[in-house]
Amino acid sequence: xxxxxxxxxxxxxxxxxxxxxxxxxxxxxxxxxxxxxxxxxxxxxxxxxxxxxxxxxxxxxxxxxxxxxxxxxxxxxxxxxxxxxxxxxxxxxxxxxxxxxxxxxxxxxxxxxxxxxxxxxxxxxxxxxxxxxxxxxxxxxxxxxxxxxxxxxxxxxxxxxxxxxxxxxxxxxxxxxxxxxxxxxxxxxxxxxxxxxxxxxxxxxxxxx
Numbered sequence: 001x002x003x004x005x006x007x008x009x010x011x012x013x014x015x016x017x018x019x020x021x022x023x024x025x026x027x028x029x030x031x032x033x034x035x036x037x038x039x040x041x042x043x044x045x046x047x048x049x050x051x052x053x054x055x056x057x058x059x060x061x062x063x064x065x066x067x068x069x070x071x072x073x074x075x076x077x078x079x080x081x082x083x084x085x086x087x088x089x090x091x092x093x094x095x096x097x098x099x100x101x102x103x104x105x106x107x108x109x110x111x112x113x114x115x116x117x118x119x120x121x122x123x124x125x126x127x128x129x130x131x132x133x134x135x136x137x138x139x140x141x142x143x144x145x146x147x148x149x150x151x152x153x154x155x156x157x158x159x160x161x162x163x164x165x166x167x168x169x170x171x172x173x174x175x176x177x178x179x180x181x182x183x184x185x186x187x188x189x190x191x192x193x194x195x196x197x198x199x200x201x202x203x204x205x206x207x208x209x
Contacts, residue, residue: 009046011036016057024098025054025108051111062103063117065093070124080137084177086128087147091154091173095162101155105148106199122148139185145198150176152198 015036019027029050033043047053069089076082094101102108106118125144132138158169178184 005046008036008038008042011038012043012046012053013057016053017061020054020058020099021097025050025058025102029053049110051108051114054108054111055113058099058103059111059113059117062100062114063120065097065100066090066104066117066121066124069093070121070128073128074124074131078137079132079135080181083128083132083138086125087150087177088170088173090151091158091169094151094155095158095166095169098159101151101158105152105155136182139180139182141185141188141192142180143192145193145195148198149193 012032015032016027019032019035029043030040032053033040036043043053047056069086072089073082073086076085090104094104103114103118104121106115109115122144125147129138129142129144129147133140133142154169154173157172161168
C-alpha cells in the first residue's frame with residue numbers, strides 16, 4: 001500500500017471506530033468517509049465492503065470485551081452470581097457500545113472474523129448457563145437460544161429508551177433474572193426457540209433480512 005493509501009486507511013479505521021461506537025455497525029459508510037476526510041470511493045477501494053471494514057475495526061475490541069465478560073463470569077465462586085454478572089454485563093455492553101450489541105446479536109454474518117468472535121461468545125455463554133444449571137440455581141429449561149433472544153430484545157429496547165430513560169434496561173433485566181431462578185420456575189407455555197428461529201428473530205429485530 002502506498003504511503004497516502006496507508007494514511008487514508010488509518011483515517012478510515014479511526015472514523016469507523018468512532019461512528020460504530022456511537023451508532024452501531026449500521027453507521028452510514030458515507031459519513032465514515034466524510035469524517036475521515038476522504039471520498040466514499042476511497043473507502044470502497046481500500047476496504048471493499050462494510051463487512052471488511054467491520055472485521056478490520058471491531059473484531060479485536062469485541063473479542064477482548066466479550067472474552068473478559070465470560071472470564072469474569074466463570075471466575076465467580078457462586079455459579080448464579082456468575083450467570084447474573086454475565087447477563088448484566090452483556091446487556092450493559094449493548095447499551096454503552098452499540099457496536100458490541102450488533103456483535104452479540106450476529107447482525108452482520110458476512111463479517112467472517114467478527115462472526116468467529118460471536119460464535120466463541122455463544123460457546124462461552126453455554127458454559128456459563130450450564131454451570132449455573134448444574135449448581136441448581138438456574139432453571140433447567142433455559143437455553144442459550146433463550147439468552148440470545150433476551151439480548152436481541154434488550155438491544156432493541158435499550159436503543160428506544162436511551163434518550164428518555166437510559167437506565168430502564170436495568171429494571172427489565174432484574175425482573176427477567178428473578179424469573180430465571182430455579183425456585184421461580186413454572187411450566188412454560190411454548191417450546192424454546194431453535195438456533196435457526198433465533199437467527200430469524202434477530203434478522204427481524206435488526207432489519208437485516
